[in-house]
Amino acid sequence: MISAGDTAWVLISAALVMLMTPGLALFYGGMVRRKNVLSTIMMSFVLLGLIGILWLLYGYSLGFGPNLGGIIGKLDWIGLRGVGQGPSDTYATTVPQLAFMIFQAMFAVITVALWTGGVVERTKFSAFLVLAILWFTVVYCPVAHWVWGHGGWLAKLGVLDFAGGIVVHVSAGMSALALALLLRPRKGFREKEPMEPHNIPMVIMGTGLLWFGWFGFNAGSALTSGGLASSAFVATNASAAAAALTWMILGWIHRRPSVLGIATGAVAGLAAVTPGAGFIPPLAGIPIGIVAAVICYYCMVLRAKGGIDESLDVWAVHGMGGIWGTLAVGIFASVAVNSSGADGLIHGNPILLAKQLAGVAAVGGFAFVVTWILGKLVDLTIGLRVKEEEEVVGLDISQHGERAYGGTLL
């Protein structure tokens, strides 16, 4: 039975999540050097095209189609066969399946875009497109099925992931780390050349769009427009706010309350509350956000000390934020909030925490290993990295034949 309110909310949420990808493009674009801003933006934006098509052609069927052994969806829904204006009998049963499908499409787009932060300023665009297609097909679609698909093995195990802490953030974070290790650092990174963020106001614009879009991401994942969406909405904002403030304070203790820092904190808080948004009491967003900021901040420090050029810290922010947030579901979740969830540790159920840990380990390990293999394949065949002189001149010119801030005077 289709509900007008639910349908309106899911469609608006799909649009909100769509806006996160250009938001992410600006968030990442402002953090790179000016010679690579277009290339960085493009690696996110192109996915609205590429994944936007692949999801309709076969991605939705692999992710959500009839279950095949808990591992993957069958191809019965290829090209949206049978996916129409009526509701699905398994997913979001009060909205047209087309609405649920396009909402999920936007998640696939941004998840691929997320890991590009680990490989900016040195990846060959053609090779990136091939890698994006492979990753979407071999990593994203199966993981989405494991966790969210009807009959997926992690779903059956009882792993809870409300809006993509595991599917989106853990998978993207671990994949970014694998690719950064494979690709090696940017030229000049080891010599400690300053890689100055070229436009921090652009980062803030991107953060604003991400925060805004995240309400669709998390509250939209209720797939209904009632109390659960409201609860997830409040939890989301609470965690973002708490993490933003915490990160600002950490920076201040170190030196100064940095603007880039508060923006990073907000994103860490948003990533961390994603798996729990609709399973935890709204106020639990505050401790989740505070702890997320502390974990992600020190993971970033650790990553830099380790000499790993995971350039925009997708692992530290999304990977570790997602892992913490997923485990936090095992601590704070309550069936009083969501009857289709479970109770966590503080409501007397330690088992959920173990299940969450299993989910994180399975997906984190799978994403890291498979992404490394896919990256290696593309590197051996096409070559993942641009030539040294192309890297020196910048990817905007060498890959796209454009410059972001052109014109000598007029």
Added chain:
Amino acid sequence: MKKIEAIIRPEKLEPVRSALAEVGVFGITVSEVSGRGRQGGITLQWRAGEYKVEFLPKVKIEAVVLDEDVGKTLNAIVRKARTGEKGDGKIFILPVENAVRVRTGDEGENAI
């Protein structure tokens, strides 16, 4: 004719400009430049941690003056641009072979 190239602190541009006008030097060209001397660079905040930028923003003033005006021009710049701290800048004086006023075609000292 001499060319005066003065690299000074950006916030000293306006005091120096008005001091130069007082001594009759009106024609100047100003550019934003970056560089370093004994002052060194500056440490900036990254998302977690920090990084060092070696070059600081400065302003370069270029003016071409008659030989007899060099002394008062230098004096005006030094007087207004000095704070006494490292990073006050440098002035270079270069010989000028000729000058042309584009509007009239006047050459040499008439073009100044």
